[in-house]
Amino acid sequence: MNHTPWQYRYAHRTRQMGSSVIRELLKLTEQPDIISFAGGLPAPEVFPVEKFREACNIVLQEHGARALQYSTTEGYRPLREMIARHSNRYGIAVTAENILITSGSQQALDLIGRMFINRGDRILVESPTYLGALQAWNAYGAQYVTVPVDDEGMVTEKLEGALRTGPKFIYVLPNFQNPSGVTLSLERRRHLVELADKYGVPIIEDDPYGQLRYEGQHLPPVVAVDSQYRRDNGSTYSGNVIYLSTFSKLLAPGIRLAWVIAPKDVTRKLVMAKQAMDLHTATFNQMVAYEVGKGGFLDEHVKVIRATYKERRDVMLEVMEELFPSEVYWTKPQGGMFLWGILPEGMDSAEVLKKAVERKVAFVPGAAFHPNGGGQNTMRINFSYSAPETIREGIGRLGRLLKELIRDSRT
Amino acid sequence: MNHTPWQYRYAHRTRQMGSSVIRELLKLTEQPDIISFAGGLPAPEVFPVEKFREACNIVLQEHGARALQYSTTEGYRPLREMIARHSNRYGIAVTAENILITSGSQQALDLIGRMFINRGDRILVESPTYLGALQAWNAYGAQYVTVPVDDEGMVTEKLEGALRTGPKFIYVLPNFQNPSGVTLSLERRRHLVELADKYGVPIIEDDPYGQLRYEGQHLPPVVAVDSQYRRDNGSTYSGNVIYLSTFSKLLAPGIRLAWVIAPKDVTRKLVMAKQAMDLHTATFNQMVAYEVGKGGFLDEHVKVIRATYKERRDVMLEVMEELFPSEVYWTKPQGGMFLWGILPEGMDSAEVLKKAVERKVAFVPGAAFHPNGGGQNTMRINFSYSAPETIREGIGRLGRLLKELIRDSRT
Numbered sequence: 001m002n003h004t005p006w007q008y009r010y011a012h013r014t015r016q017m018g019s020s021v022i023r024e025l026l027k028l029t030e031q032p033d034i035i036s037f038a039g040g041l042p043a044p045e046v047f048p049v050e051k052f053r054e055a056c057n058i059v060l061q062e063h064g065a066r067a068l069q070y071s072t073t074e075g076y077r078p079l080r081e082m083i084a085r086h087s088n089r090y091g092i093a094v095t096a097e098n099i100l101i102t103s104g105s106q107q108a109l110d111l112i113g114r115m116f117i118n119r120g121d122r123i124l125v126e127s128p129t130y131l132g133a134l135q136a137w138n139a140y141g142a143q144y145v146t147v148p149v150d151d152e153g154m155v156t157e158k159l160e161g162a163l164r165t166g167p168k169f170i171y172v173l174p175n176f177q178n179p180s181g182v183t184l185s186l187e188r189r190r191h192l193v194e195l196a197d198k199y200g201v202p203i204i205e206d207d208p209y210g211q212l213r214y215e216g217q218h219l220p221p222v223v224a225v226d227s228q229y230r231r232d233n234g235s236t237y238s239g240n241v242i243y244l245s246t247f248s249k250l251l252a253p254g255i256r257l258a259w260v261i262a263p264k265d266v267t268r269k270l271v272m273a274k275q276a277m278d279l280h281t282a283t284f285n286q287m288v289a290y291e292v293g294k295g296g297f298l299d300e301h302v303k304v305i306r307a308t309y310k311e312r313r314d315v316m317l318e319v320m321e322e323l324f325p326s327e328v329y330w331t332k333p334q335g336g337m338f339l340w341g342i343l344p345e346g347m348d349s350a351e352v353l354k355k356a357v358e359r360k361v362a363f364v365p366g367a368a369f370h371p372n373g374g375g376q377n378t379m380r381i382n383f384s385y386s387a388p389e390t391i392r393e394g395i396g397r398l399g400r401l402l403k404e405l406i407r408d409s410r411t
Numbered sequence: 412m413n414h415t416p417w418q419y420r421y422a423h424r425t426r427q428m429g430s431s432v433i434r435e436l437l438k439l440t441e442q443p444d445i446i447s448f449a450g451g452l453p454a455p456e457v458f459p460v461e462k463f464r465e466a467c468n469i470v471l472q473e474h475g476a477r478a479l480q481y482s483t484t485e486g487y488r489p490l491r492e493m494i495a496r497h498s499n500r501y502g503i504a505v506t507a508e509n510i511l512i513t514s515g516s517q518q519a520l521d522l523i524g525r526m527f528i529n530r531g532d533r534i535l536v537e538s539p540t541y542l543g544a545l546q547a548w549n550a551y552g553a554q555y556v557t558v559p560v561d562d563e564g565m566v567t568e569k570l571e572g573a574l575r576t577g578p579k580f581i582y583v584l585p586n587f588q589n590p591s592g593v594t595l596s597l598e599r600r601r602h603l604v605e606l607a608d609k610y611g612v613p614i615i616e617d618d619p620y621g622q623l624r625y626e627g628q629h630l631p632p633v634v635a636v637d638s639q640y641r642r643d644n645g646s647t648y649s650g651n652v653i654y655l656s657t658f659s660k661l662l663a664p665g666i667r668l669a670w671v672i673a674p675k676d677v678t679r680k681l682v683m684a685k686q687a688m689d690l691h692t693a694t695f696n697q698m699v700a701y702e703v704g705k706g707g708f709l710d711e712h713v714k715v716i717r718a719t720y721k722e723r724r725d726v727m728l729e730v731m732e733e734l735f736p737s738e739v740y741w742t743k744p745q746g747g748m749f750l751w752g753i754l755p756e757g758m759d760s761a762e763v764l765k766k767a768v769e770r771k772v773a774f775v776p777g778a779a780f781h782p783n784g785g786g787q788n789t790m791r792i793n794f795s796y797s798a799p800e801t802i803r804e805g806i807g808r809l810g811r812l813l814k815e816l817i818r819d820s821r822t
Contacts, residue, residue: 014525
């Protein structure tokens with residue numbers, strides 16, 4: 001089947017579709033002898049397998065026929081109510097009617113692209129930003145306006161210029177950003193909300209890791225900062241922020257469960273769009289997640305995840321401090337799953353990766369996270385997946401390689 | 412949150428999005444006192460709940476960490492290999508590389524829209540045709556060219572005129588079509604394949620019900636007829652048909668598992684497109700479906716489904732014969748889940764539905780299944796969901812109503 005009529009019939013958007021960096025990287029991580037810091041995988045050791053198994057049994061014994069049947073597009077109501085209660089605790093004042101269950105956050109990003117992006121629309125993103133969002137929105141012909149990121153997140157001092165280009169919305173990952181690991185400071189959250197209001201540009205807040213904080217104080221989500229700002233200023237409208245989160249990091253990614261919180265009128269439209277995309281997210285998975293979460297289990301479980309990832313982050317930072325060359329800079333994330341390395345100007349992290357793979361260690365070159373170019377000397381390093389001893393070994397290999405390369409570049 | 416900035420930022424496609432007929436109908440079926448023949452639901456009595464529960468336990472005990480982790484976009488290899496073996500038995504010569512697992516067939520339809528449809532492209536469909544396909548493709552700006560359906564399926568004698576309009580592809584549901592219940596005859600399958608070849612237009616074959624045949628002889632899928640035609644005629648290419656099927660009717664719809672079979676180059680592109688849409692279908696669900704299916708269980712289980720649905724179809728046809736007015740015509744499906752009623756010209760089935768709901772019985776008015784209009788006097792009636800006694804009662808109510816309405820229309 002080498003010659004088929006289909007290839008002459010692709011839509012324009014298909015012809016523009018490039019090969020996928022994430023996809024190729026997932027393949028790399030499948031080689032068992034490579035220590036990969038490239039993926040974005042949670043540690044399988046923290047999956048609550050037994051609790052999940054119990055929940056499957058309870059759901060099937062008590063509601064088997066319902067769990068295996070079609071269900072409504074918006075999602076399983078008790079799960080949406082549970083998410084609403086959880087959100088209220090974090091200052092996000094919503095009910096189940098604001099919430100749509102999606103098949104992972106990637107689907108939420110795709111839905112947002114479908115709902116809001118016309119070909120050629122500008123989207124304001126951080127640079128670097130989450131690659132999955134770029135992949136989702138490229139399919140709708142998005143263009144990007146970027147604002148740089150430093151150790152306190154999006155540099156909101158540079159936001160006004162970008163807002164003047166008339167972007168459709170702002171996309172921000174405020175907590176332990178993928179890929180950089182940095183967190184948007186409270187002062188900048190307020191600045192972001194204020195400027196978004198001033199220019200009338202709404203915000204998509206993507207928060208997959210918000211609960212995975214290992215030190216420092218929890219900061220209110222941008223959506224809560226926005227509500228407070230509107231109350232303080234007597235604003236005539238609310239709902240300037242659509243908020244995304246997921247069970248992938250708290251429970252398990254293999255069940256593909258996430259959610260969108262939006263103003264009710266937007267949620268209703270999102271429901272209609274999702275219906276044409278996959279009817280609904282798996283009923284069974286939603287009921288099992290509710291069963292796992294309903295007794296407060298996730299609050300306890302997240303402590304286990306935090307302890308595990310904190311140790312791994314600490315080991316990684318310690319070994320980097322010890323073995324990385326002084327010419328390399330890296331972020332010190334207060335949470336999440338990634339840190340960000342910056343090599344000396346002129347070094348190409350894609351070239352470094354090729355050599356790293358020969359030494360059986362991998363990371364993601366940072367260029368792909370920059371939609372408008374740049375970042376050739378940056379790298380994303382995951383610390384959640386590998387065991388501490390593996391991190392020690394892998395970061396050691398990487399540190400030695402970087403030292404050699406920097407030394408060689410001088411001679 | 413009544414006034415938000417988002418509503419001014421919808422993409423053009425969102426503004427065109429209408430309210431959904433299926434969605435409103437699913438709500439109807441939720442009222443417990445209505446006998447609903449409107450949904451497209453499998454009978455919950457045939458869900459293999461216990462087998463499914465066992466499979467969940469085995470998967471989590473033996474592969475817990477893997478089942479809850481991210482996985483590759485194309486799908487779980489053992490499941491794809493199982494589907495390939497199954498397909499080979501039905502004359503579809505493929506390997507796992509031809510197969511992509513999707514989150515239900517609705518996602519496969521969405522993917523096909525994304526891959527192939529540019530705004531304004533003509534798609535050749537049966538009239539009536541499956542509503543979910545129209546919903547998926549409307550989002551990509553599809554236009555439709557229709558070919559009518561009679562008791563032997565798509566009237567291929569009328570296909571050439573439609574093919575001359577230059578459609579992007581042909582969409583056909585050859586077995587027990589949703590909504591009409593009719594099956595494309597073998598002679599017409601050959602005619603379809605021949606004409607598609609002559610005009611160089613490829614085919615999407617949607618086959619959710621192919622195994623749910625209650626009488627008559629199994630017919631080869633269009634994709635197999637196409638392969639045979641090409642062998643017989645020494646064709647220089649193959650793969651003119653993309654084939655869709657699903658576990659929703661064989662196992663359970665609440666786990667959202669379906670598959671696409673396509674030429675390998677197309678499958679690779681589909682994988683890239685799906686990755687941007689939801690990364691992958693739930694790992695856990697795929698592993699459980701494989702565990703349920705691997706020992707040949709589904710072959711045995713489909714016999715239970717067939718026996719159950721055959722009884723329900725027989726009861727429905729028997730009561731219709733007895734109680735429906737002679738002015739109404741209906742199809743006698745050899746399988747599947749639906750039959751199709753045709754009221755006298757001039758009667759409006761949407762008006763009939765309003766009165767039917769007052770009498771606590773429901774069906775789907777047929778107009779929505781006709782993308783270019785018509786069909787106001789048609790209705791889709793589901794026979795798989797309700798128990799035989801409920802069918803007897805509900806069809807009785809509907810028959811009495813139709814008799815009254817037809818009698819009144821004469822006076």
